[in-house]
Amino acid sequence: DDLDIDYPQNHLVADLILENYAWKRFLVEAIQNRELPLWDPYIFAGHPFLANGQHSGLYPLSAIFYIMPLWRAYGVFAWLQLGLAGVFAYIFARVLGIRRLGGLIAGITFQFSGYMLVSSVPHPMNVAGASWLPFILAMVELILEQRPALGQRPATLPWALLGATGLGCQMLVGHAENTGFVLLVTGMYAAWRLAHAYFHSLNKGKGEWIDGAKALARPTLWLAAMLALGLALGAVQFVPLYEVVSTSFR
Numbered sequence: 486d487d488l489d490i491d492y493p494q495n496h497l498v499a500d501l502i503l504e505n506y507a508w509k510r511f512l513v514e515a516i517q518n519r520e521l522p523l524w525d526p527y528i529f530a531g532h533p534f535l536a537n538g539q540h541s542g543l544y545p546l547s548a549i550f551y552i553m554p555l556w557r558a559y560g561v562f563a564w565l566q567l568g569l570a571g572v573f574a575y576i577f578a579r580v581l582g583i584r585r586l587g588g589l590i591a592g593i594t595f596q597f598s599g600y601m602l603v604s605s606v607p608h609p610m611n612v613a614g615a616s617w618l619p620f621i622l623a624m625v626e627l628i629l630e631q632r633p634a635l636g637q638r639p640a641t642l643p644w645a646l647l648g649a650t651g652l653g654c655q656m657l658v659g660h661a662e663n664t665g666f667v668l669l670v671t672g673m674y675a676a677w678r679l680a681h682a683y684f685h686s687l688n689k690g691k692g693e694w695i696d697g698a699k700a701l702a703r704p705t706l707w708l709a710a711m712l713a714l715g716l717a718l719g720a721v722q723f724v725p726l727y728e729v730v731s732t733s734f735r
Contacts, residue, residue: 498607499607501606505608508534508540512547516551523535533725535725536725536728538661538722541609543721546565547562549561559609570601571592574592575588575589577591578592580627595619610660617654618666618670620651621648624645624648624711626678628704629678646714649714649718652667655715655719656715656723657718659722661723661726679705
């Protein structure tokens with residue numbers, strides 16, 4: 486009363502307390518009871534739970550919430566996900582040919598950017614989804630360059646598999662808008678890099694336009710394979726999510 490406070494609640498973290506914590510608690514209780522949390526009976530007459538996805542129940546790193554007390558798991562998850570964001574940004578910078586110091590600056594800048602910090606605890610699904618973007622872009626770049634993996638021969642398969650795994654993990658976070666942004670940025674980046682490589686080959690005088698197109702056929706097909714496999718990995722969450730959304734007013 487002396488401080489004239491009407492609501493003992495920080496509205497900046499309201500979603501964390503009123504939504505995400507309840508989702509995680511429901512998941513933990515379902516695991517303890519050896520149940521599949523398909524349906525949440527605690528909101529009005531009930532609603533689909535597992536299909537909605539924003540609880541990130543199928544995201545591999547959500548295992549932290551299942552083995553630690555929830556009050557501690559949120560801090561560990563935020564620390565781990567921000568750390569991965571920095572590492573992925575560092576990897577992307579290094580793939581682009583930037584030196585270690587530049588990569589370190591890129592990683593720190595990305596992981597401590599406004600979006601990542603504001604979303605890290607109140608909206609763990611946001612920061613988890615965004616953190617995979619530089620990793621996916623790095624794999625796109627490696628596929629386009631066909632950079633050797635272990636030997637001297639050009640490689641695309643290992644980068645495509647890693648990129649698909651990253652995209653699948655990003656989709657399992659369960660935040661559809663974030664996935665849309667990641668796919669949009671990745672598609673635009675890949676298209677720009679392919680166009681740059683094509684016109685660069687023409688300027689170098691390496692043949693007619695058809696020769697340049699043939700040279701880009703392999704990386705383009707592997708990019709498509711990466712996308713298809715990544716979407717397949719994330720389909721376990723997105724197919725039920727689509728079904729729920731198609732019958733919901735929200």
